Amino acid sequence: MEVRVRVQVRVQVQVRVRVQVQVRVQVQVRVRVRVRVRVRVLVLVRVLVLVRVLVLVRVLVRRGAVSIIKIIGGIDEDAYGKFSDALDEYGDSKPGIIDIELYSEGGDDLVALAFLDRMRLSKHDFRVTVFGYAASAATLILAAGAPGMRRVTANAWVMVHESSEETEGSTTKIERWAREMRRREAQWCRLLEIYTKRDAKFWAELNARGDTYLTARQCVTLGLADEVI
Numbered sequence: 001m002e003v004r005v006r007v008q009v010r011v012q013v014q015v016r017v018r019v020q021v022q023v024r025v026q027v028q029v030r031v032r033v034r035v036r037v038r039v040r041v042l043v044l045v046r047v048l049v050l051v052r053v054l055v056l057v058r059v060l061v062r063r064g065a066v067s068i069i070k071i072i073g074g075i076d077e078d079a080y081g082k083f084s085d086a087l088d089e090y091g092d093s094k095p096g097i098i099d100i101e102l103y104s105e106g107g108d109d110l111v112a113l114a115f116l117d118r119m120r121l122s123k124h125d126f127r128v129t130v131f132g133y134a135a136s137a138a139t140l141i142l143a144a145g146a147p148g149m150r151r152v153t154a155n156a157w158v159m160v161h162e163s164s165e166e167t168e169g170s171t172t173k174i175e176r177w178a179r180e181m182r183r184r185e186a187q188w189c190r191l192l193e194i195y196t197k198r199d200a201k202f203w204a205e206l207n208a209r210g211d212t213y214l215t216a217r218q219c220v221t222l223g224l225a226d227e228v229i
Contacts, residue, residue: 067086067090067096067097067098067099068098068099068100068101069083069086069087069098069099069100069101070100070101071083071100071101071102071103071104071138071141072101072103072104073103073104073105074104074105074106074107074108075104075106075107075108075111075112075115075136075137075138075141076107076108076111077108077111079107079111080111080114080115080118083115083118084118087118087122087124090124092122092123092124095123095124095125096124096125097124097125097126097127097149098122098124098125098126098127099126099127099129100126100127100128100129100141100145101129101131102128102129102130102131102134102138102141102142103130103131103132103133103134104133104134104135104137104138104141105133105135105136105138106134106135106136106137106138106139106159107136107137107138108137109136109137109140109184109188110184111137112137112138112140112141113140115140115141115144116140116141116144116191119141119144119145120144125146125149126144126145126146126149127145127146127149127150127151128141128142128144128145128149128150128151129151129152129153129229130142130151130152130153130156130158130216130219130225131153131156132153132155132156132157133156133157133158133159134152134156134157134158134159135158135159135160136159136160136161139158139159139160139192139224140188140191140192140195142158142219142224142225143191143192143195143196143223143224144195147226148226148227149226150224150225150226150227151225151226151227151228151229152216152219152220152224152225152227152228152229153216153228153229154216154228154229155216156216157213157214157215158213158214158216158219158224158225159211159212159213159214160203160206160207160211160212160214161207161210161211161212162185162207162208162210185204185207186200186204188203188207189201189203189204189207192224195223195224196222196223196224197221197222197223198222198223216228
């Protein structure tokens with residue numbers, strides 16, 4: 001009888017060990033399920049936030065929200081590239097007002113013509129404001145702003161003059177270059193006639209005097225700007 005009792009005790013011990021192993025496996029499975037649920041919740045929250053941002057952007061576009069482009073420094077190819085890229089980002093599907101903050105000592109008159117055509121072909125209205133100084137090629141960007149939206153700050157100066165460029169070579173080459181420069185100057189004055197209150201002859205005579213500095217009030221008088229702020 002003593003031997004049978006010992007055998008029964010050993011069997012019970014083995015069964016208890018197996019039960020403990022099964023409990024551990026169940027606990028691990030539960031932990032994994034909880035982790036997966038948390039990840040899904042976080043992803044859902046991020047999606048909801050993204051949807052809210054997209055809705056906000058759409059509302060701003062529908063309301064014609066104002067965007068700002070700053071043109072600071074020379075009017076050159078790099079400046080035009082950044083300006084063109086900015087307009088591409090805004091697109092033309094929802095026309096609105098784009099503010100141009102302008103501070104420039106001038107630059108390439110041909111690049112200024114590229115600015116002009118990009119503005120002319122856009123469906124947006126450009127509100128141009130001169131801060132401090134705008135000279136030479138930059139004056140055309142000011143003049144090309146939307147009617148009633150061309151502004152010059154009270155302490156700013158605007159400078160106009162003839163187109164200038166350096167060259168060298170034979171007499172024939174220099175004479176041909178001079179003719180081309182006169183053609184470009186005539187085109188420039190015709191454009192100013194379109195955008196201002198004075199004719200091309202007035203601008204040609206004014207430019208021929210050399211560097212002419214205009215106050216904010218004079219810009220309004222001549223039609224380069226609409227408002228002093």
